[in-house]
Amino acid sequence: MAKGQQLEVLNALDVAKTQWYHFTTIVIAGMGFFTDAYDLFCISLLTKLLGRLYYTDPGSTRPGALPINIAAAVSGVALCGTLAGQLFFGWLGDKMGRKKVYGITLVLMVATSIASGLSFGSSAKGVMTTLCFFRFWLGFGVGGDYPLSATIMSEYANKKTRGSFIAAVFAMQGMGILAGGIVSLIVSAGFESKFKPPTWNEDPVASMPPESDYIWRIVLMFGAIPAAMTYYWRMQMPETARYTALVAKNAKQAAADMSRVLKVNIEAEEERVDHIAKSEKNQFGLFTREFARQYGIRLIGTTSTWFLLDIAFYSQNLFQKDLFSSIGWIPPAGEMNAIREVYMVARAQTLIALCGTVPGYWFTVAFIDVIGRWWIQMMGFFFMTVFMFAIAFPYNHWQQKENRIGFILMYGLTFFFANFGPNATTFVVPAEVFPARLRSTCHGISAATGKAGAIVGAFGFVYASQEKDPAKRDHGYPAGIGKKNSLIVLGVINFLGMVCTLFVPESKGKSLEELAGEIEDVEDDHRRPA
Numbered sequence: 001m002a003k004g005q006q007l008e009v010l011n012a013l014d015v016a017k018t019q020w021y022h023f024t025t026i027v028i029a030g031m032g033f034f035t036d037a038y039d040l041f042c043i044s045l046l047t048k049l050l051g052r053l054y055y056t057d058p059g060s061t062r063p064g065a066l067p068i069n070i071a072a073a074v075s076g077v078a079l080c081g082t083l084a085g086q087l088f089f090g091w092l093g094d095k096m097g098r099k100k101v102y103g104i105t106l107v108l109m110v111a112t113s114i115a116s117g118l119s120f121g122s123s124a125k126g127v128m129t130t131l132c133f134f135r136f137w138l139g140f141g142v143g144g145d146y147p148l149s150a151t152i153m154s155e156y157a158n159k160k161t162r163g164s165f166i167a168a169v170f171a172m173q174g175m176g177i178l179a180g181g182i183v184s185l186i187v188s189a190g191f192e193s194k195f196k197p198p199t200w201n202e203d204p205v206a207s208m209p210p211e212s213d214y215i216w217r218i219v220l221m222f223g224a225i226p227a228a229m230t231y232y233w234r235m236q237m238p239e240t241a242r243y244t245a246l247v248a249k250n251a252k253q254a255a256a257d258m259s260r261v262l263k264v265n266i267e268a269e270e271e272r273v274d275h276i277a278k279s280e281k282n283q284f285g286l287f288t289r290e291f292a293r294q295y296g297i298r299l300i301g302t303t304s305t306w307f308l309l310d311i312a313f314y315s316q317n318l319f320q321k322d323l324f325s326s327i328g329w330i331p332p333a334g335e336m337n338a339i340r341e342v343y344m345v346a347r348a349q350t351l352i353a354l355c356g357t358v359p360g361y362w363f364t365v366a367f368i369d370v371i372g373r374w375w376i377q378m379m380g381f382f383f384m385t386v387f388m389f390a391i392a393f394p395y396n397h398w399q400q401k402e403n404r405i406g407f408i409l410m411y412g413l414t415f416f417f418a419n420f421g422p423n424a425t426t427f428v429v430p431a432e433v434f435p436a437r438l439r440s441t442c443h444g445i446s447a448a449t450g451k452a453g454a455i456v457g458a459f460g461f462v463y464a465s466q467e468k469d470p471a472k473r474d475h476g477y478p479a480g481i482g483k484k485n486s487l488i489v490l491g492v493i494n495f496l497g498m499v500c501t502l503f504v505p506e507s508k509g510k511s512l513e514e515l516a517g518e519i520e521d522v523e524d525d526h527r528r529p530a
Helices: 008-015 019-047 048-056 068-096 098-117 124-156 162-195 210-221 224-229 231-236 243-247 253-263 270-278 289-326 338-371 373-392 397-401 401-419 422-431 435-464 482-503 512-516 520-528
Strands: none
Touching: 008 224, 008 243, 019 048, 019 068, 019 098, 019 124, 019 162, 019 210, 019 231, 019 338, 048 068, 048 124, 048 210, 048 338, 048 401, 048 422, 068 124, 068 435, 098 124, 098 224, 098 231, 124 162, 124 243, 124 422, 124 435, 162 338, 210 270, 210 338, 224 231, 224 435, 231 520, 243 253, 243 270, 243 435, 253 270, 253 397, 289 373, 289 401, 289 435, 289 482, 338 373, 338 401, 338 422, 338 482, 373 401, 373 422, 373 482, 397 401, 397 482, 401 422, 422 435, 435 482, 435 512
16 A cells, blocks of 8 residues: 555554553453463462362362362453453444543452452352352453454554554563462461461361461452542543544544654545545445455454464463372372462463563564564464473373473473464464454454454363372362373464464555555545546
8 A cells, every 4th residue: 555545644643653652552451361361371380279278078188179160260250351352342432432441341340359359148059159149240341342452553654663562561561470379379378377277287277277268359359449540541542543534434533642742743534534534445344245255264363273273272271280289299289388389380380471472472562563464373373282282192291290491391391482473473463454333343253253263262171171090180170181181282282373374464564455455446536536
């Protein structure tokens, strides 16, 4: 697309040098993602504690564990809410505007984070029911942040560094995962230091002091703090110029908003905006043959790769504590008290996040506008496949205590290449390759398909990873295919992700309108003689 064919206000955004407003947008949108990741992943640190507190039978020879249906619900219900929120708020972001919907999701996250920590009930079932209820609506708010944050950042960014800016927003997910581990470490260490409970083997009752119930509540409620801190700044952001000009068709407002943001004078091109709006190319909707013809392959690519990625990614994240236990990195439950177990699980996740998860995100930020989205995604899926198979096939070798460090290294590398790979690019690309009037909706559909994969991972892996030997299974869990075979399946899923990446377009260095084909033909039609 020639430069002269782009609207002046959009061209000004595309060619703008990196400025302070870029960084403030990254922080404002990124803190939402920080909260999202914290809320979604911190529960995996607390499920063993919940099992001890609410499902330990008197006289039992080992600590209690959440029944399989309760464990699956507690771990996965927020993902179900997230899926629904991505679809609903993604659609709403295209109908009402990105900014108007942005504040709603944040308020919902703050309220439900606090409510989750205050879950109540006169029985274990009652507490778990209210916890699941509030976490569903927490996930609903989290889901809205996905399409809105990605779309807002893509529409504010310049085309030269747009990938890095969107990836930087998503990289806050890694910081949220890390923060979940750190907060759990601090809270559990503080409680253990104060109450000094014995191990389960020494005194089962005393190993679970009543104050342990505060730990999971404090950790869950902490997620409200970063979300609340960014509410004011979200409300001060102007609506994106691309929504205002191309969707709301208000050329004057778009020019005024971006003149203030960019600190330059921008002409309001009302006539050109009218021509763009009236073009047949900008009229068809999502469920039309024309959309399927122009964008169908792209949508297949963005949805399928995100679906496959999240099966593997969430399986690893939500249940890595079980893998650590199987190789002896976390001591047997009887050798710890309830508080110490939270500390040990959090320490394991924090180490993986610090060494593998977080660096991977920032490698993507550094190289996505150099290497390109497509190559990073293909490379990530490839190495995830390689390292998953390297863990799975010699699984018995990694279970030996002397090989523990090797297992952690290999496992950490799968996270590194997930984040320096498809976990970041599947978030970036859908925010770039669809037209403005459907951008938030299509990102929401892609993200929701990903969360469908996460639900498969969260609910399926807890069953599938159970060993055939009853002595090696968790309480009440039926026999599955075992951890080794589950990891092989995840490796195959990663390979399929490589295949589906062939449907994903490269968007590096192009304007959003060029990628979506929104303006070029409109301008040609306008110039064509009658």
